[in-house]
Structure formats: C-alpha cells, structure tokens
Amino acid sequence: MESGYRNKPVLHDFSFTIHEPSVYVVLGPNGAGKTTLFRTIAGILRPTSGEVLIDGMPAGQQTSRDQLHYLSHMDGIPDGLTVRESLDYYARVERATSADVERVLDQLQIREFSGTFISRLSAGQRKRVSVARIFLRERKIYLLDEPTISLDPKVAREIRSLILELSRDKIVLYSSHNLFEAREIGRYVLAIRSGELALFDRIENLRSSRYVVGVRALEPSDALSEFAREGDYYLRELPGPEAVPAFLRELESRGVKIRELREMGNPLEDLFT
C-alpha cells in the first residue's frame, strides 16, 4: 500500500503480513514514516493505493477499529480532568467498565495520584496515564508509538514487562528510538527507511556489520594495553559470535582475569545508518 497526507506521500510500496502474536519493533529515523504507518493501520489515514486488512476487513471499518488499541506519541489526555476522570473518559469511549478503571489504577501504579489534575502531573506520570488506557480492554492488536518516552527507567521497564506479557497472545507493533529497549522487547523488527519497508525479520537473525566485544578486567593487565577503550571496556572486533570462545582462551592464556565480556554494538544501530 501507499499512504501519507494530502500533499505529502510518505509510505511507498509497503507490504507485510503479520500472524504471530509477538512484539514487532518498528524502527526508523525521524520522518521515516513510523507514525504514518500506525495511523494508516489504525484507520485514521486511508491508503492512497492498496489496502490494509485486519482479519480480512479494511482498516477504518468499525469492526477493524474494535480489534486494536492505538497509543499515539502524544498523550491524548483531555484538559481539566483528574487522572481518574481521564480514565473514566477513556473507559466510556472504549466501552470498558469502572472495574477496569480500578484495575488499571493499580496495574500502572497511578492510584496514588488518581485525584490529581493531569496538568499537575510530570511528563512521566502523564505518560503512565496515557499508557493505562490500552490496558482498559483487551484487543488483538496494539499499535504503540513510543510508549516509554519520558518515563524513568524503572517505570519504563515495568511497562515493557506488561507489554511483553500482552504479546504472548497479542500482536504488538512498537516504535522506539531506544535501540537497547527495542532489542530487549522485540522479537521482530520492521525497519522503515524513507517511507519504504527496508527490513522485516527476526531480530535474532540480524548481525552487526562489525561485531565488537568489550572486556572488563578484574585488575589492570599489560595484555590489554593494545586494545581500544570505551569506559571500563577494552574493545576487540571479532569476525562474529562464533569467535568468542577462542578470544576468551587467548585472554586467559595471556593472564587476563575477566570480570565481564559483552557485545558492544547493537545490530539495530545499522538500520539507522
């Protein structure tokens, strides 16, 4: 399909099919078309050619809309309401019950400020309220546009774990600029470049163009002096993961006491270059 705005086509020759419940990370630089993709699947934008089908029904029809949750990159919280009133408002739109509201107040740990006006919340707290609405009712598909942006690491991790739990039997499309987060949560990656689908694959199948490992030693060693450094890590480029055991043996034979060895690069980084 192709999609975009009145005077600005964004997505070209875009085609993919998803069946398996999982987290599909949507990656791409700013302006690549991630938000346009979500808006088109959500039925907000109509494809200018081709079509988006959800269980065989065109996106935008109410039966399709009822199968998905869409969380935009904006909070989408009306002015002048308290947290509880906002959730009540979402519950009415989504035909959820007051019991559902009570449940998500605890699930997202926002009960303590349920009586606070949204305007008095921090950006992170507002985001939690915004994210809370996707847990009001279960749907088959979740379109989450940067759901953890402006959240502190602890809350972001908690929300990621809730989303991972969801993905056991739901399809989650998840966009993020945080590549480590993307790698942690995603099983598949959809990379968008200049409005085209550049890659759709399992993340485990991705290989960095350069495979670099970092070694942290228990104590300083002359054997490591020839290595480049990044913080506490001594860097070495290897042909691939299969070369790691031999590299470890080499270090041991040179008397290096290893505290930690980790892969330094992220294969997802290459999708941005």
Added chain:
Amino acid sequence: MVVFYSAAFGLGGPLFVSIGTVVLPIFAVSGGIGGCLVFSNDRLKGVLEYLVAYGVSPRRLLFNALAVGLIQVTLILGAGVAAGLTTYLLSGYQLTVRLPEVLLVYTFPMSYLTVSLMTTIGVFWTALSSPRAGLNSPIGVLPMIGVLPTGAALILALTLGRYASQILLGAELVIFVIVLSLLSRTDRLMPTERLLSPG
C-alpha cells in the same frame, strides 16, 4: 444609538434592559470561543487523534464543539435575561408583549446563530491551519467573526429603523443558511488527517 434602536423596537423601560436586549448577542459570542478552544486544545494534545482512531467521526467532533458553544451561550443568555427581567420588573414596569417578542425574534436566535457560525468557522479554520496554541490559533480572531454579523445587521437596522425586524430576521436567515451550508461540507473541510496532532 442603542436607545434609538430600542425605540425603534418600542421596548421602552430602563436603559439597562433596552441596551441589554440589543447587545446581549454581542456578548454571547464569548460563549462560542469555548467550543473552539476545546477543539483546538484537544487537537494539539492528540485527543482528537485518539477519538478518531476509536471511530468517532469528524462530524461528531464538530457537533460536540457546537454543543459546547451553544450550552455556554445558553448560560450567558439565561444570566443576562434573568438579570434584565428582574431589573425591569423591580423598576416597576409591566411586562409587555414587546419584550418577549424582541427576545424571541432577535436576541435568542441571533445569539445562537452567530455562535453557531463562529464555532463552525472556527473549527474548520482550526482544522485547516497548522496546529497552534491559544490566541496564535484562529481562536484569536473568532470573536470578530462572531460580532461582525450582529454588528452589521444592527447598523443596517438602525439606518432603516422602520424595517428593523425584517432586516434582523433576514440577517438571521442568511446566517442560518451559511451555517447549514458549511455543515454540509464537513467531510471536505475537515478530513481526518487535519485532526491529527503535530509530529
């Protein structure tokens, strides 16, 4: 000028009532700002995008903004008329047929119609412009749009005092037709992509 106009309507009574009846539609336009402000804010904050994603049509969003405007006008009119009537009666005047007639022919319909016109134009204009906040958005000039039809009709009615009622009714009819005509073009003037949050 206002006294002259009231005399043309034959209202009589305290000046407060005469002036109030005539200028109430001009004050009432402030009620129309509410609906547009909510619409503009909701668009900026992604609320409209959220609602559209869940199946709420642009037409319904427009009618919601209209409803907000009309409810606010009702509050303004209610307070204004109650204060005016109380003053009128406390001043010892008898309620004549002329006062309710002016309210029903001019004050109420002109207020509701100008606010409907203002809200409809404001919502379309907001939707068609780039998202901007507060007075930088079209809302900044909306009161002028609201006051303009009433002001023009009043000046014309003053100039041709004998035909004041006909002129005002004619102006109301024109505004009504414009509003209906605009509402019938909602899908073209307010496509969903114009309701999306920036970014």
